[in-house]
Amino acid sequence: MSAKFDSSPTLRVLSPEPPLSASPTTRGHPERIVIDDVEKYYGEYRALDSIHLTIEPGQFTVLLGPSGSGKSTLLRCVGGLERIDAGHIRFGDLTVNSAKVHVAPERRNVSMVFQDFALWPHMNIFDNVSFSLHKPGVTKEQRRHAVGEILERVGMADFATRYPSTLSGGQQQRVSLARALVGTPDMILFDEPLSSLDAHLRERLRIEIADLTREAGSSVLYITHDQTEAFALADLIGVLDEGRLIQVATPEEIYHNPATPFVARFTGVAGELDAVIVARAEDRRLLVRGGGGELHTRDATTPTTEARSRVFVRAAPLRITAPAVDHFALDHREHLGEHRRDHARLRGRVVDVAFRGRGYEHVIELDGGDRLIGIFSEDRWNRHENITLHVPGDACIAFARE
Numbered sequence: 001m002s003a004k005f006d007s008s009p010t011l012r013v014l015s016p017e018p019p020l021s022a023s024p025t026t027r028g029h030p031e032r033i034v035i036d037d038v039e040k041y042y043g044e045y046r047a048l049d050s051i052h053l054t055i056e057p058g059q060f061t062v063l064l065g066p067s068g069s070g071k072s073t074l075l076r077c078v079g080g081l082e083r084i085d086a087g088h089i090r091f092g093d094l095t096v097n098s099a100k101v102h103v104a105p106e107r108r109n110v111s112m113v114f115q116d117f118a119l120w121p122h123m124n125i126f127d128n129v130s131f132s133l134h135k136p137g138v139t140k141e142q143r144r145h146a147v148g149e150i151l152e153r154v155g156m157a158d159f160a161t162r163y164p165s166t167l168s169g170g171q172q173q174r175v176s177l178a179r180a181l182v183g184t185p186d187m188i189l190f191d192e193p194l195s196s197l198d199a200h201l202r203e204r205l206r207i208e209i210a211d212l213t214r215e216a217g218s219s220v221l222y223i224t225h226d227q228t229e230a231f232a233l234a235d236l237i238g239v240l241d242e243g244r245l246i247q248v249a250t251p252e253e254i255y256h257n258p259a260t261p262f263v264a265r266f267t268g269v270a271g272e273l274d275a276v277i278v279a280r281a282e283d284r285r286l287l288v289r290g291g292g293g294e295l296h297t298r299d300a301t302t303p304t305t306e307a308r309s310r311v312f313v314r315a316a317p318l319r320i321t322a323p324a325v326d327h328f329a330l331d332h333r334e335h336l337g338e339h340r341r342d343h344a345r346l347r348g349r350v351v352d353v354a355f356r357g358r359g360y361e362h363v364i365e366l367d368g369g370d371r372l373i374g375i376f377s378e379d380r381w382n383r384h385e386n387i388t389l390h391v392p393g394d395a396c397i398a399f400a401r402e
């Protein structure tokens with residue numbers, strides 16, 4: 001991914017006409033970016049297949065997908081580091097990519113943050129960050145002020161005279177972030193910027209990226225293969241698979257209504273259950289038999305007459321309790337009316353428990369043999385313990401069996 005970028009400093013994308021007062025507190029004026037039916041080939045291989053995506057001004061868009069799905073390629077096309085074979089990319093009214101047009105990266109007022117930081121080793125931190133402000137119309141004093149302000153903002157003000165090799169990974173990435181933000185770009189492209197950092201730093205820097213880019217008002221295109229990172233950062237997520245954009249939606253929509261089994265799996269499921277449809281209700285709701293009991297689920301597919309389906313279960317809404325005395329499969333029965341109508345109870349047994357600080361994550365084997373993982377509870381349920389698993393209908397989504 002980022003290794004394929006030419007990370008040489010000359011790639012740093014600069015604004016051809018910087019704002020006179022180039023200050024991090026100056027907000028950018030991003031325009032709508034439209035990616036329209038874009039195709040990109042490497043030889044015979046189609047790396048991008050009919051991509052449509054609109055990035056609204058100031059929007060934080062995350063491209064999520066496994067390795068090799070085309071995330072970097074799309075990012076590089078938007079940044080002007082790759083040409084495209086068909087379709088258009090427009091920044092406002094200006095076409096920057098088409099089969100015939102290719103606007104050079106340095107003319108796009110776009111900046112980039114790479115996985116491997118890509119700082120100039122022979123320059124100190126101040127010079128690294130101020131580089132993009134060395135252009136007509138920006139005085140030395142304005143540069144000094146802008147760099148001082150942004151270094152302060154990313155917590156690196158005390159490091160201005162240090163060299164990159166003397167900084168930790170997290171510190172170097174903060175400097176990269178400062179460098180990307182200082183010229184108030186219309187758009188910032190992030191290529192897996194957190195993946196070479198440890199978990200604790202990742203979370204802190206993620207918050208800073210979210211905060212600083214929104215404060216700057218820049219549009220963002222950010223790529224990652226990590227769904228938790230995507231969910232945490234994005235206004236809009238585009239899920240890529242084999243060069244195709246499978247779904248573009250808010251994190252909430254993707255979580256609740258994944259468009260395909262691939263999207264469901266890639267955004268985290270506790271497990272999958274083979275199920276037989278017992279009844280169909282309105283609003284594309286199904287009652288199915290599976291997981292050793294009966295449960296409600298949404299139907300993701302156009303209703304078919306298929307009797308069988310595959311139910312994907314999200315972990316977060318699941319709850320564990322002690323085994324129910326009267327173990328009704330579904331608590332829409334009268335005497336369980338205090339619960340939600342579509343709330344199922346399945347019998348199971350704990351097969352693994354892991355302490356996670358705030359509580360415990362469990363692996364449950366259901367009657368019938370299916371396993372569900374990542375089920376959180378503040379209480380510890382011990383291995384081999386029999387339990388009841390509470391499965392609300394909104395934890396489940398059914399697809400036609402593949």
Ligand code: ADP
Binds near residue numbers: 001004067069071072
């Ligand atoms: P991702 O960023 O999602 O990991 P990439 O955009 O890097 O995916 O790659 C998408 C596909 O295009 C992969 O199969 C990759 O091998 C191929 N690819 C990427 N860059 C090149 C290149 N310069 N030449 C040939 N194939 C490439």
